[in-house]
Amino acid sequence: MKEFTRYFxxxxxxxxxxxxxxxxxxxxxxxxxxxxxxxxxxxxMMSGTVASETQERVYQSFVEEFGLDKPLPIQFxxxxxxxxxxxxxxxxxxxxxxxxxVLGNAIVWTISLQFPAIIVxxxxxxxxxxxxxxxxxxxxxxxxPVALFVNSxxxxxxxxxxxxxxxxxxxxxxxxxxxSRTLLPSWSWAFVIDVLHHYFLPFISIVLxxxxxxxxGMREMSIYELNTDYVTYSKMxxxxxxxxxxxxxxxxxxxxxTGLAISLGTMIGGALITEIVFGYPGVGTWLFNGIRQLDYPxxxxxxxxxxxxxxxANFILDMxxxxxxxxxxxxxxxxx
Amino acid sequence: xxxxxxxxxxxxxxxxxSALFAQVTQIPRExxxxxxxxxxxxxxxxxxxxxxPMTFVSDPRQHIWIYETLFTxxxxxxxxxxxxxxxxxxxxxxxxxxxxxxxxxxxxxEPVTADDVVYSYKLGQKYPLGLQIxxxxxxxxxxxxxxxxxxxxxxxxxxxxxxxxxxxxxILPEHIWxxxxxxxxxxxxxxxxxxxxxxxxxxxxxxFYESPETxxxxxxxxxxxxxxxxxxxxxxxxxxxxxxxxSNDEGxxxxxxxxxxxxxxxxxxxxxxxxxxxxxxxxxxxxxxxxVPSSMPSLWFNVxxxxxxxxxxxxxxxxxxxxxxxxxxxxxxxxxxxQASLILPxxxxxxxxxxxxxxxxxxxxxxxxxxxILEEDLGATKGRDGIYVLPDGTRLGPFTVECPYGWxxxxxxxxxxxxxxxxxxxxxxxxxxxxxxxxxxxxTGNFDMTMWTPSxxxxxxxxxxxxxxxxxxxxxxxGQIAYSNFGRYRNEWADQLIDMNPKVTNEKELKNLxxxxxxxxxxxxxxxxxxxxxxxxxxxxxxxxxxxxNAKNPYAPPMPLVGAGMEMLWHLEPAK
Numbered sequence: 001m002k003e004f005t006r007y008f009x010x011x012x013x014x015x016x017x018x019x020x021x022x023x024x025x026x027x028x029x030x031x032x033x034x035x036x037x038x039x040x041x042x043x044x045m046m047s048g049t050v051a052s053e054t055q056e057r058v059y060q061s062f063v064e065e066f067g068l069d070k071p072l073p074i075q076f077x078x079x080x081x082x083x084x085x086x087x088x089x090x091x092x093x094x095x096x097x098x099x100x101x102v103l104g105n106a107i108v109w110t111i112s113l114q115f116p117a118i119i120v121x122x123x124x125x126x127x128x129x130x131x132x133x134x135x136x137x138x139x140x141x142x143x144x145p146v147a148l149f150v151n152s153x154x155x156x157x158x159x160x161x162x163x164x165x166x167x168x169x170x171x172x173x174x175x176x177x178x179x180s181r182t183l184l185p186s187w188s189w190a191f192v193i194d195v196l197h198h199y200f201l202p203f204i205s206i207v208l209x210x211x212x213x214x215x216x217g218m219r220e221m222s223i224y225e226l227n228t229d230y231v232t233y234s235k236m237x238x239x240x241x242x243x244x245x246x247x248x249x250x251x252x253x254x255x256x257x258t259g260l261a262i263s264l265g266t267m268i269g270g271a272l273i274t275e276i277v278f279g280y281p282g283v284g285t286w287l288f289n290g291i292r293q294l295d296y297p298x299x300x301x302x303x304x305x306x307x308x309x310x311x312x313a314n315f316i317l318d319m320x321x322x323x324x325x326x327x328x329x330x331x332x333x334x335x336x
Numbered sequence: 337x338x339x340x341x342x343x344x345x346x347x348x349x350x351x352x353x354s355a356l357f358a359q360v361t362q363i364p365r366e367x368x369x370x371x372x373x374x375x376x377x378x379x380x381x382x383x384x385x386x387x388x389p390m391t392f393v394s395d396p397r398q399h400i401w402i403y404e405t406l407f408t409x410x411x412x413x414x415x416x417x418x419x420x421x422x423x424x425x426x427x428x429x430x431x432x433x434x435x436x437x438x439x440x441x442x443x444x445x446e447p448v449t450a451d452d453v454v455y456s457y458k459l460g461q462k463y464p465l466g467l468q469i470x471x472x473x474x475x476x477x478x479x480x481x482x483x484x485x486x487x488x489x490x491x492x493x494x495x496x497x498x499x500x501x502x503x504x505x506x507i508l509p510e511h512i513w514x515x516x517x518x519x520x521x522x523x524x525x526x527x528x529x530x531x532x533x534x535x536x537x538x539x540x541x542x543x544f545y546e547s548p549e550t551x552x553x554x555x556x557x558x559x560x561x562x563x564x565x566x567x568x569x570x571x572x573x574x575x576x577x578x579x580x581x582x583s584n585d586e587g588x589x590x591x592x593x594x595x596x597x598x599x600x601x602x603x604x605x606x607x608x609x610x611x612x613x614x615x616x617x618x619x620x621x622x623x624x625x626x627x628v629p630s631s632m633p634s635l636w637f638n639v640x641x642x643x644x645x646x647x648x649x650x651x652x653x654x655x656x657x658x659x660x661x662x663x664x665x666x667x668x669x670x671x672x673x674x675q676a677s678l679i680l681p682x683x684x685x686x687x688x689x690x691x692x693x694x695x696x697x698x699x700x701x702x703x704x705x706x707x708x709i710l711e712e713d714l715g716a717t718k719g720r721d722g723i724y725v726l727p728d729g730t731r732l733g734p735f736t737v738e739c740p741y742g743w744x745x746x747x748x749x750x751x752x753x754x755x756x757x758x759x760x761x762x763x764x765x766x767x768x769x770x771x772x773x774x775x776x777x778x779x780t781g782n783f784d785m786t787m788w789t790p791s792x793x794x795x796x797x798x799x800x801x802x803x804x805x806x807x808x809x810x811x812x813x814x815g816q817i818a819y820s821n822f823g824r825y826r827n828e829w830a831d832q833l834i835d836m837n838p839k840v841t842n843e844k845e846l847k848n849l850x851x852x853x854x855x856x857x858x859x860x861x862x863x864x865x866x867x868x869x870x871x872x873x874x875x876x877x878x879x880x881x882x883x884x885x886n887a888k889n890p891y892a893p894p895m896p897l898v899g900a901g902m903e904m905l906w907h908l909e910p911a912k
Contacts, residue, residue, distance in 0.1 A: 035776040039817050043775055045387045045466045046819050053810075054471060055819050057464035058387070065525040096529045097380045105548075176586055181550045181579035183362055190362065279582045281548060289377075294772040 007322050015315050022307035023083065027076050030291075030299040037092045037294040038062045066092070083304065089297035093289065099301040102286055107268070107305065109178055110275070110282030114267040117203045121210025122260050128211065129218025130249055133226060144219060151212030159205045159277040166201060173201045176279030202278040210263070214256060221252035258317060265313025269306040363552060366910055368575035369881055371896055372587045373600035373873065374398065375580050378548035383532035384506050385459065387466050392551055392578070393535060396506045397792070398872070398898040401553055401576065403506035403537035406434060406453070410900040411630050411793040411871050412893040414684015417900045419561070420448055420507050420538065422482075429839075430493055432486040433479075434502060439564040442509045442538045443556055450478035455510040457486075457501075463524040469501040494838040496796040503795065512536055540905065541576055551578045571905040573881070576897065584744070592617075594879035598896040600872040602745055604668045616878035616911075620870075620894040621887045624669045628894050629682050629868030632674070632801075633746065633789045635737065635753065636863040639823045640814065641784060643730050648713045649762075650861045654699045655706035656760040657753050662867055666748035671867040676700070678790075678805060678857050679798045679850060680868070687843075688798060688850040697858045706760040724761040733763025737785040740771035746787055749866050778822050781814035786822065790863070793871050799837050802853050805863055806830045825862035872896060883907045 042059045063069045067078060082089060088099035128147070132140040150158070167175040179185065179195045225231065225248040234244050263270070272284035279285070283302050290298030379392045384403055387394060396405045406421030416424075422435040440448035457476045460467025472494040475487045486498055520526035534543060540561060544554035553576040562570050579596070581587035588603050590596045592615065603609075606626055609617040619626040635657075637644050644650060654676070663671040675681055676698025681689040699705075710716045716724040716732065724732045737753060739746045750766045757764040764785070769777070778786045790804040791797070804820040809831055811821045818824070833853050840846050874894035876884040885892040885904055895901030 033773075035772040036780075036817070037772060039779055040772045040775050042466075043779060043819060054464065054466060054468050058466045059817070061464045061524060065528070090529075091380075094378065094380045096383075096386055096531070097378075102378075175589075176582055177549060179549070181577075184545055184550075184552075185547065279586075292770045292772070 004322060008319065011315065011318050011322070015311050019307070019311055022311070023080060023304070024076075026300045026303045026307065027079050028072075029303075030294075030296045031072070033291070033294060035294050037296065038066070038068060040294065041092060041095065066090070079300070088301035088304070091290075091295055091298050093293035093295040093298065099297045102298070103283055103301050103305065106281060106283045106286050109280060110268055110271045110284065113199065113202055113274070113280060113282065114206065114271055115264070117206035118210055118260070118263050118267060121207040122214050122256070122263070124207070125211040125214025126218045126253060126256055129215035129220075130222050130245075130252065132215065132219045133222030133252075134245055134248075140219075143215060147212045147215040147219075149212075150208055151216060155205075155209055156273050156277060158209065159202075159274060162201055162205050163277060174198050178281045198280075202274050202280055205278075206274060214259065217259065218252060218256055221255060222248055225252050261313050261317045265310045266306075268302075268309050363575050363577060366880060367573065368552075368577045369573040369598065369897065369905075369908065370577045370579065370596045371598050371600075372579060372581060372591060372596045373896070374898070375551065375578055376582075378580065379546045379551050381531050382535045382543060382546075383528070383530050384508070384535075385463075385465055386528045386530075392546075396504050397794075398895070400506075400539055400899070400902060401541040402535050402539045402543065403508065404539045405503055405506060406436070407503045408900045408902070409503045409793070409795060410893045411683050412628065412890065414795070416503060416795070417903070419565070420453075421502065424499075424502060426495065426841075427485070430474075430488045430490060432488075432495070432498055432502070434484045434486065436482045436484065437560075437564060438482045439560055440538055441560050443536045443542060444509070444512075446509060446511055448507060448509075448538050448560075449481050450484045451481075452507050452510045453484045454478050455513070456505060456507045459508075459513075460505075462522075463527070465524075467501075467505060469498060469505070472497055495841075496799050496838040500794045500796040500800070507538065509536060509538075540571060540902075544575065549580055551580070552576070566906045569906050572908050572910060573905065591875065591877060594877050596877065597879075597881050598874070598876045598884070600874060600896045600898075602873055603875055606668065606875055617875060618878070618884065618886055619875045625663075625672050625868075627670050627870035627873060629672055629680065630793045630871040631789050631791075631869050632678075632680065632865035633749075633787060633867055633869055634805075634863045634865045635750075636778075636783075636786050636788060636823050637861075638781060638783055638785070638814075639825045639860075639862050643726060643732065644735065644784060646714070647860050648709050649732065650864075651699060652706040652709040652714075652760070653753075653757055653762060653764075654861060654864045655702050655709065656756045656762065657866065658701050658756045659866070660701065661756075662749045662752050666745045666752060667867055667869075671869065674865050674867060676858055676864070677854050678801050678865075679854060680793075682868075683793065684795075685798045688847050690851050690854070693851065693855065693858075697855065699861075699864075701756075703756075703760045706762075710761065718761055722758075722761055723763045731763070732761065733757075734765050735763065735784040736765050736767045737787070738767040738769065738774055738777065738783060739787040740774040741768040742771075750787060753866070779817045779819065781818065781822060781824055783822075787866070788822065789869070790820075798850060799834070802830075802837075802850075802857070803834050806853070806857060807834050809835075821862075823862050825860065827856060827860065830856050870894065872898065872901075874901070878911055880911055881908045882911050883909045 038059060041062055042055060045058060046055050067075055088103065091097050091099050091102060094102060128143050132143045163175060167173050174180070174197060177198055179191065179198055183191050183194055185191060231244060231248065234247070268283050271282050272287060274280060275282045275284035276288055283305060286298055287302035290302060375392055382393050384394050393399055393402050400408060400419065404419050406419065407416035408419055410417055420437055420440050422437045424432060424434045427433050436448060436450055436453055442448060454476050457469065459465060461470045472488050472492055473486060474489045476484060478484050488494070488498060516530055517527060520530060538560065540556055540559040541553035542556050545552040555571055555574050557570065562568060579590065581590065584601055587596065587599065587601045591599045591601070591603065592609060606619055609615045620628055637650050639645055659674045663669055675694050677689060677694050679685055679689045710724050715727045719725045719731065726732070737750050739750055747768055754764040754766050777783045778788060791800045794800060806825055806827065807821055808826040811818045811824060814824055830853060833849055837846070837849050840849060872895050874896050878884070885894065891907065892903035893900050897904055
């Protein structure tokens with residue numbers, strides 16, 4: 001156990017370092033985009049007025065409010081301080097809303113879309129992949145090419161095709177948003193059904209790609225396992241096929257769990273395209289808007305959430321592997 | 337026994353659930369007017385002092401539903417429509433007297449008085465709110481409870497902008513906002529952050545519900561203006577709903593389907609809706625140009641960048657542009673023929689427009705004339721690649737022309753500009769960066785050519801347009817931010833004329849001044865209009881509501897229930 005504690009702290013230290021690096025990049029990268037966000041705010045306010053001191057005064061008051069008159073290092077440390085107090089700042093493009101508020105609402109939409117979709121896609125994909133490997137024949141000849149096909153369509157194209165066919169052409173599903181604009185959010189059947197109606201297309205698009213990718217991986221791992229010595233030996237011993245299949249499944253699914261953890265960790269970043277295509281009100285949409293509007297706090301906030309999710313998922317994964325696989329732990333602690 | 341209990345529990349929760357779920361959540365369609373095209377992001381605040389870019393109630397020239405202004409401007413005839421202000425008149429060269437309607441009161445029953453008016457304007461003196469009136473004003477004070485005097489600075493009077501300002505500032509209830517000020521320690525940054533949920537104004541509607549998807553306003557049944565301004569009538573619509581669409585296409589589709597009743601979105605080929613699809617849709621005119629021209633999106637030159645600093649080059653470009661193609665392809669024919677003038681030949685300012693001078697000295701689409709200017713006036717020769725080269729070896733281009741990405745009609749217009757120019761031998765490339773970058777380039781002067789509208793219709797036109805296009809005083813050097821005269825044009829005589837104008841009251845003298853300015857403009861051509869656009873687009877769908885104003889029934893200007901177009905709320909009737 002002592003060894004594991006060392007492993008834990010070593011890993012923790014590296015992740016902490018990565019976290020600070022992410023904070024640093026979050027802060028400085030948006031500021032490399034050319035353009036002056038304050039002049040955009042002021043020009044919208046003052047559009048169509050004559051040249052004057054008033055404009056300068058308004059401009060200055062916003063610069064001071066956002067602290068942009070201070071040197072970058074001071075702004076940076078202030079930002080770090082605020083992050084640790086859980087304050088992501090005031091949005092420029094949605095002034096005076098706070099980034100916490102906007103992203104707090106958005107993340108609920110993102111997670112409730114992505115999490116179930118990834119889980120469902122992962123389970124179905126692994127079951128199908130395993131089935132393709134065991135049953136072979138017709139099953140393998142259809143599932144494998146279909147999975148390969150779905151997986152090789154770029155995701156945005158798949159999403160747009162789904163939207164066009166089922167939303168625009170057939171008109172079965174709405175073409176955007178989280179719910180109808182004629183409804184007020186409430187716990188009513190009408191509203192819940194409406195939300196599910198809007199939920200379906202983005203959900204199915206994620207499930208489809210996840211199935212494709214998982215099925216291919218699972219099929220290959222299973223075929224590999226099926227050709228190992230222990231399977232041949234078990235068969236010779238006369239163990240039932242069902243039993244052997246469960247051994248194979250357990251061994252084949254291990255690397256797939258890594259895949260699951262990574263997709264869960266990256267789900268908020270991965271949400272970007274889904275949300276843009278389907279106009280879904282999640283974090284990805286706000287990140288995209290933030291970039292287009294030079295909204296530094298909004299970009300910083302969304303990328304920070306994405307970075308943290310990825311880091312946490314990877315950290316948990318490392319810990320789990322450290323616990324269950326002594327080889328990894330040993331190798332890692334020796335290196336470090 | 338255990339099983340029975342579980343079943344019972346399930347049933348009970350279902351019944352309870354449905355009871356909870358049963359509450360009404362939908363706005364009755366026949367009681368609501370749906371509008372679109374004013375808000376493209378979530379509502380962020382209802383504080384009119386926040387001045388942020390996306391505040392629904394913050395534009396006093398348009399959204400006078402909750403808070404009201406003294407007057408509102410009717411661009412059709414160039415006159416003010418009284419709201420809180422009953423009348424106004426100039427007492428002398430420096431003092432403007434405004435009478436406040438004594439019948440007016442706020443939603444909480446408190447009367448609207450001269451004190452509220454003085455208070456609202458003085459906020460702009462206390463804080464940097466963008467209220468420009470204080471550049472020209474010495475003081476605002478009350479004479480009695482319903483009379484206010486605006487007194488200008490004797491050394492810098494500007495009656496045009498003061499008249500403009502009495503139609504462009506919300507009158508806020510002092511008894512509420514003075515408390516807000518005090519609670520926030522008179523600190524503007526804190527006052528700006530104040531969210532102002534449930535704003536108390538004096539207008540005919542109040543906030544009912546807001547979300548990132550929709551804004552819903554509810555009628556104020558005891559609105560003072562029903563009695564005082566509308567003969568005791570109430571607006572028929574109990575709710576005004578503004579769905580927030582993510583894109584123009586989404587909004588247009590909703591409008592076509594009757595989900596939106598009136599819209600200010602740009603809708604391509606609107607006539608097809610009634611001519612081909614037989615929908616109960618209308619605009620102001622039922623034939624070309626369908627809308628009333630009112631502003632002029634223009635191409636601006638960076639006049640200090642050689643060879644664009646040569647007026648002949650600028651003129652050759654102006655001659656090369658195929659304006660009718662822009663109107664037809666980019667604007668769906670919504671723009672009448674563009675004239676070589678900074679004065680709009682329509683509405684209140686048409687009286688200053690001099691058609692003969694425009695014909696004699698102006699430009700129009702004429703590629704041969706463009707080539708003649710290049711070859712004869714400038715002595716340029718055509719290079720092997722078909723682009724002209726000046727005698728000193730300067731090639732005419734590549735110049736870039738830019739505007740924000742996604743402004744589809746503008747993008748298309750600039751593509752036509754580039755094609756037109758290349759056809760005569762000037763190399764122009766288009767560039768469509770994201771809006772903040774295009775804004776920044778425009779304001780800092782970092783461009784060859786850019787596209788922008790020199791100010792919206794107002795009582796101060798066409799003076800304001802000349803000011804924004806030509807005036808150089810107070811405009812900083814290239815590299816620093818300017819909010820007007822983006823190309824940094826300089827002409828002392830023009831500056832002087834622009835300084836003179838706002839003090840002149842004699843109409844004949846005024847016309848002479850404008851004519852003189854327009855001539856300077858035509859000689860130097862620091863920018864030129866590409867199209868005429870309506871103040872706001874205006875299209876209505878009569879599926880649910882009838883009684884909309886149009887050219888045949890012009891009781892209100894073509895604005896979708898905003899500004900002076902608010903009048904329509906009292907004329908609408910549910911469709912049978």
